[in-house]
Amino acid sequence: MEKRPFAELGLSPEVLKAVDKMGFEEASPIQTAVIPHGLAGRDVIGQSATGSGKTAAFAIPVIEKIDVSKRAVQALVLCPTRELAVQVAEEFGKLAYFKKGLLELPIYGGQSYERQYRGLAAGAQVVIGTPGRVMDHMQRGSLKLDNLKVVVLDEADRMLDMGFREDIEHILSSVPKSRQMLFFSATMPHLIQDLIKRHSRDPAWVRIEAHAANAPQVDQEFYEVDRRSKIEALTRLIDLHDFRYGIIFCSTKIMVDELDEHLHSRGYACDRLHGDLSQMQRDRVMEKFRRRAFEFLIATDVAARGLDVDDLEVVFNYDLPNDAEDYTHRIGRTGRAGKSGRAITFVSGREIYKLQSMAHYARLKISRGRVPSMGEVEEAREEVFLEKLRRLLDEKKFKSHDRIVDALLEQGYASTDIASALIHLLQGGATDAKAPAPAPAPERTAPKWVENKASAKSAPTARAMPTPRAEPPRSPAKSAAPESAPAPAAVSAKPTKKSYERKPRTGREPGFVTVSFNVGSAQLITPADLVGKVAGVTRLPAAVVGAIDIHENHTDADVAAEAAEIVIAKLEGIPLKGVKLKPALVTS
Ligand code: ADP
Ligand code: MG
Numbered sequence: 125m126e127k128r129p130f131a132e133l134g135l136s137p138e139v140l141k142a143v144d145k146m147g148f149e150e151a152s153p154i155q156t157a158v159i160p161h162g163l164a165g166r167d168v169i170g171q172s173a174t175g176s177g178k179t180a181a182f183a184i185p186v187i188e189k190i191d192v193s194k195r196a197v198q199a200l201v202l203c204p205t206r207e208l209a210v211q212v213a214e215e216f217g218k219l220a221y222f223k224k225g226l227l228e229l230p231i232y233g234g235q236s237y238e239r240q241y242r243g244l245a246a247g248a249q250v251v252i253g254t255p256g257r258v259m260d261h262m263q264r265g266s267l268k269l270d271n272l273k274v275v276v277l278d279e280a281d282r283m284l285d286m287g288f289r290e291d292i293e294h295i296l297s298s299v300p301k302s303r304q305m306l307f308f309s310a311t312m313p314h315l316i317q318d319l320i321k322r323h324s325r326d327p328a329w330v331r332i333e334a335h336a337a338n339a340p341q342v343d344q345e346f347y348e349v350d351r352r353s354k355i356e357a358l359t360r361l362i363d364l365h366d367f368r369y370g371i372i373f374c375s376t377k378i379m380v381d382e383l384d385e386h387l388h389s390r391g392y393a394c395d396r397l398h399g400d401l402s403q404m405q406r407d408r409v410m411e412k413f414r415r416r417a418f419e420f421l422i423a424t425d426v427a428a429r430g431l432d433v434d435d436l437e438v439v440f441n442y443d444l445p446n447d448a449e450d451y452t453h454r455i456g457r458t459g460r461a462g463k464s465g466r467a468i469t470f471v472s473g474r475e476i477y478k479l480q481s482m483a484h485y486a487r488l489k490i491s492r493g494r495v496p497s498m499g500e501v502e503e504a505r506e507e508v509f510l511e512k513l514r515r516l517l518d519e520k521k522f523k524s525h526d527r528i529v530d531a532l533l534e535q536g537y538a539s540t541d542i543a544s545a546l547i548h549l550l551q552g553g554a555t556d557a558k559a560p561a562p563a564p565a566p567e568r569t570a571p572k573w574v575e576n577k578a579s580a581k582s583a584p585t586a587r588a589m590p591t592p593r594a595e596p597p598r599s600p601a602k603s604a605a606p607e608s609a610p611a612p613a614a615v616s617a618k619p620t621k622k623s624y625e626r627k628p629r630t631g632r633e634p635g636f637v638t639v640s641f642n643v644g645s646a647q648l649i650t651p652a653d654l655v656g657k658v659a660g661v662t663r664l665p666a667a668v669v670g671a672i673d674i675h676e677n678h679t680d681a682d683v684a685a686e687a688a689e690i691v692i693a694k695l696e697g698i699p700l701k702g703v704k705l706k707p708a709l710v711t712s
Pocket of ligand 1: 148152172173175178180341
């Protein structure tokens with residue numbers, strides 16, 4: 125779609141100076157198409173995607189039409205929400221920066237009438253408001269619309285969705301018949317077409333295809349990461365921001381499968397979508413994703429085409445898209461409906477040049493991000509953990525365990541020590557948002573292990589190890605309540621047989637063997653770190669780990685014999701405190 129320099133659109137020097145000051149290099153397609161009609165006084169219907177620059181498309185002709193010598197409302201902009209009203213008013217302020225004497229005023233519910241009366245009395249010429257509050261002011265007589273020249277409906281589809289239809293009808297039927305109408309909407313359902321028919325004359329219909337839009341509401345970042353460190357960077361960013369709903373784009377089906385495997389083994393609830401799946405399988409995955417039965421959808425561009433999900437928190441470009449169009453298409457899935465979203469792009473090696481040229485071509489603002497250190501992730505998790513704990517305590521939404529607590533108190537333990545010990549035990553698991561959280565996590569609808577069961581079943585890719593059937597996490601207070609820690613059923617259900625060349629050293633308790641890990645006090649490791657990691661990665665109950673001996677450079681942990689092989693295989697290569705784990709069975 126065509127774009128033109130603002131200078132060719134017949135604008136005043138004041139507005140041209142303003143767009144230049146705002147850093148707009150040329151008019152976006154919707155602006156190129158709408159502004160001339162708007163200036164000519166014609167009614168316009170503008171349909172284009174979020175982020176395509178609709179605000180300036182109507183604000184510029186409106187500003188050009190305002191007679192600043194008149195202190196009367198000459199333009200009315202209706203918006204669905206107060207946030208949008210404020211945002212649009214700000215854009216008006218910037219675009220009219222050099223047009224002396226133009227006053228714009230947002231009016232919306234929730235703000236005092238007093239303030240709005242004052243603004244209206246001061247002679248605002250452009251009023252930007254939510255339909256309800258605009259009606260209020262009309263009825264109170266504080267908003268007079270006799271001098272109105274233009275009415276704008278911004279996000280008309282959303283306003284109707286939000287039930288503003290009657291208010292809008294009322295407002296439109298009480299403004300001067302001679303006014304110009306500008307309708308903007310991302311979609312054009314029948315209700316809107318009907319509204320337009322009744323309130324416009326021979327409107328120019330401007331429709332811009334979605335892919336031409338850039339999506340500036342999306343906070344865009346790129347990270348330079350070595351190809352081999354991508355997974356680590358991905359999981360750190362997910363953990364740091366505590367993302368719960370997003371799409372991760374890969375360039376190939378193989379990458380999708382691989383990443384799905386890796387993320388699963390690290391305890392993330394994800395599923396995948398690519399061309400090798402049957403339509404039925406795809407529908408099922410999509411249906412689950414929409415109802416948020418899992419958190420991250422890993423997909424190729426083709427598979428994700430036509431996928432309609434809203435409210436994604438984040439889109440990851442795990443692999444760089446082919447071109448700017450694919451890029452904007454991908455990231456357009458986050459930050460919809462005026463909400464802010466995030467797009468995170470990984471580049472390795474020379475890909476940075478490709479990203480730069482895409483950014484230049486599509487005029488994208490992508491800032492450089494830095495992969496957080498493990499320490500920063502831990503800190504952020506600790507904060508999340510504290511917050512959860514506080515909320516739990518405040519809302520008292522937990523089962524009481526008086527019997528256990530009383531028993532410990534009776535044995536002479538101080539309550540502060542008991543609490544500290546429990547937190548200590550929990551931290552590796554519960555502050556690690558991805559490990560099965562033994563404490564009830566109120567904001568999660570379905571615990572992760574529930575989903576893991578389902579998706580593990582549907583994943584056709586052969587796993588290196590038998591996937592353990594995850595059980596609901598049992599009480600972590602193994603040592604505190606020995607009677608509640610039988611041999612974990614999840615493990616004994618699938619015993620793994622392997623004849624070891626040498627006999628594994630038996631642990632301190634019967635049924636346990638010892639596994640050595642290459643981290644120790646040198647890395648400030650705590651038992652909770654290790655238990656949390658094991659539980660998080662394997663999805664086995666924390667009780668599979670028994671006694672732990674921390675040495676300077678290694679740690680010996682007793683692990684339930686049936687689980688040892690799974691633990692060793694799953695933790696191989698997984699980082700803990702900056703060290704890649706190399707677990708090994710201790711033999712005697
Ligand atoms: P829409 O209403 O279509 O969702 P907005 O009007 O909110 O989009 O514009 C989105 C962003 O793009 C805003 O930050 C705006 O300042 C910016 N923008 C608008 N027009 C241009 C342009 N011609 N060049 C560069 N940025 C623009
Ligand atoms: Mg808009």
